[in-house]
Amino acid sequence: MILIGLTGSLATGKSTVSNLLRSPPYALPIIDADLLAHRAVQPGTYGYRQILAKFGPTTPDLLQPLDPTVPLGGGGGGVGTNAERHIDRAALGRRVFGDGEAKRRDRNALNGIVHPLVRLAMARELLYHFVRGRWAVVLDIPLLYESALDVLVSVVLMVAVSSPSVQMRRLRRRDPALSAAEAQDRVGSQMGVEEKVARTRARDACRGKVLLNDGGRGDLEREVARAMGEVRAEAGGPLWGWWLLGSPVGAAGAGAWEVYLGWRARRRWEEERRRERTRL
Ligand SMILES: CC(C)(COP(=O)(O)OP(=O)(O)OC[C@H]1O[C@@H](n2cnc3c(N)ncnc32)[C@H](O)[C@@H]1O)[C@@H](O)C(=O)NCCC(=O)NCCS
Ligand SMILES: Nc1ncnc2c1ncn2[C@@H]1O[C@H](COP(=O)(O)OP(=O)(O)OP(=O)(O)O)[C@@H](O)[C@H]1O
Numbered sequence: 001m002i003l004i005g006l007t008g009s010l011a012t013g014k015s016t017v018s019n020l021l022r023s024p025p026y027a028l029p030i031i032d033a034d035l036l037a038h039r040a041v042q043p044g045t046y047g048y049r050q051i052l053a054k055f056g057p058t059t060p061d062l063l064q065p066l067d068p069t070v071p072l073g074g075g076g077g078g079v080g081t082n083a084e085r086h087i088d089r090a091a092l093g094r095r096v097f098g099d100g101e102a103k104r105r106d107r108n109a110l111n112g113i114v115h116p117l118v119r120l121a122m123a124r125e126l127l128y129h130f131v132r133g134r135w136a137v138v139l140d141i142p143l144l145y146e147s148a149l150d151v152l153v154s155v156v157l158m159v160a161v162s163s164p165s166v167q168m169r170r171l172r173r174r175d176p177a178l179s180a181a182e183a184q185d186r187v188g189s190q191m192g193v194e195e196k197v198a199r200t201r202a203r204d205a206c207r208g209k210v211l212l213n214d215g216g217r218g219d220l221e222r223e224v225a226r227a228m229g230e231v232r233a234e235a236g237g238p239l240w241g242w243w244l245l246g247s248p249v250g251a252a253g254a255g256a257w258e259v260y261l262g263w264r265a266r267r268r269w270e271e272e273r274r275r276e277r278t279r280l
Contacts, residue, residue, distance in 0.1 A: 001129065002136040002235055003258070004028075005153035007144035009193045010186055011171035013159045013213040013220060018140045020224050029134055031125045033118055033141040040117035043084030050113045051087060055106070061091040090177070098185035107189060115147060130251075135235065145199055146191055151262035155231055156208045158200040160193050166214065167193070202269035206234045207261065 006021070008014045021028045040047040055062055063085040096107040122139065129137045138157075144150050161167050164187075171183050178186070200208040209230065211223040 001126075001134055002155065002231070003126070003153040004136055004138045004231065005144045005150060005156045006138050006140045006159070007142060007150075007156060007196065008159035009167065009190055009196060010142070011167055011174060012161050012193065013170075013211075014140060014142065016213075016217070016220060017157065017159050017211060017224055018138060020221060021138050021228070026228060028136055028138050029125075029129050030138045030140055031122055033122070033139070033143070036118045036121045037114050038089075040114055040121065041087055043086060047113055047117050048084070048087065051092070051110070054109055054113065055092065055095060059091060059095055061088055062095075064088045093186070094182070097182070097189045099188060103185075103189075111147075119149075136231070143190070145196055148266070150199070151259055151266055153262065154207065154258050156200050156203060157211055157227055158196055158208070159211045159213055160197050162212065162214050164193070199266075199269050202272060203265040204261075206230065207265065 004021075006014055006018055008017075018030050018032065020026065022030050039045075041051055042048060052062070064087070066085065092110070096103060096110050126137060139149070139153060141147070141149055144153070144156065150156060161170075167187065168183060171187070172178065172180070175183070197210055200210050202208070209227040211220065211227055213220050213223070
């Protein structure tokens with residue numbers, strides 16, 4: 001089973017691409033890290049309790065306001081009742097996105113709570129798709145490079161726009177509630193588009209593909225078709241997948257080889273960057 005890591009920067013078009021890959025002719029299963037991260041902090045979960053313990057005492061607006069139409073503690077204690085109020089994602093976002101030591105510390109603390117839970121949920125979903133004999137699975141992970149998960153995937157599809165102003169315009173149009181400063185804080189909390197593109201290009205051509213999303217949706221569809229045509233052509237045939245399914249040792253060996261190739265690409269990129277820095 002091929003693991004395709006789909007990544008990009010904020011509002012560059014990952015969800016648009018994942019919707020294309022989910023639909024025919026690709027019809028691939030998508031594991032969405034943002035969705036898993038949301039599920040991991042639903043009321044009643046371990047993640048929810050951890051966030052309340054860490055941020056609750058210093059973030060007065062951390063929980064959504066009480067709904068006066070629901071009786072206190074009512075609704076059988078299920079999700080969305082006043083028994084346990086949902087986390088206010090916008091308030092938590094204001095707390096962790098942006099520059100400065102305090103924000104960075106808070107962001108790391110939040111990542112430290114949520115990321116292990118997301119990885120666990122991902123592993124569970126991957127196992128499910130592997131057992132079902134799927135030839136490929138898409139891991140939609142905005143922070144693929146930041147959290148070093150690039151070493152685990154066979155192919156990276158990186159959705160990029162060339163101009164920061166296009167990225168900002170699309171972000172503001174999609175999320176009008178975000179102020180310009182909040183939008184900038186969010187973009188600045190991630191690795192830049194250029195660095196992600198450079199890292200993707202440092203992988204072998206068959207393992208790293210940049211999808212430029214500067215034009216219209218038709219152009220993006222063609223970029224996806226081109227990249228997926230290459231991925232299909234470079235993948236082993238269906239017999240290879242079925243052989244791996246029947247051979248746990250073979251599957252473990254193939255997995256270890258993929259991780260080695262991913263690790264080697266990451267190291268190559270880090271060395272290139274070190275050389276560039278010493279040249280400056
Ligand atoms: C801070 C939170 C509550 C804000 O929620 P909100 O609904 O406003 O945003 P949403 O979750 O839809 O994320 C939107 C985008 O923000 C970016 N983003 C989210 N978390 C982070 C982070 N910790 N660092 C950098 N960028 C991030 C990603 O590009 C993501 O696609 C939420 O993003 C969160 O819990 N983040 C921590 C978990 C995480 O890292 N998620 C990303 C995938 S694992
Ligand atoms: N080629 C395009 N032309 C015009 N608008 C586009 C194009 N591609 C995407 N968009 C729009 O830009 C916005 C951001 O796209 P999308 O939600 O796919 O990005 P994303 O990378 O998934 O964002 P996030 O990182 O916030 O999850 C959406 O409103 C989308 O409809």
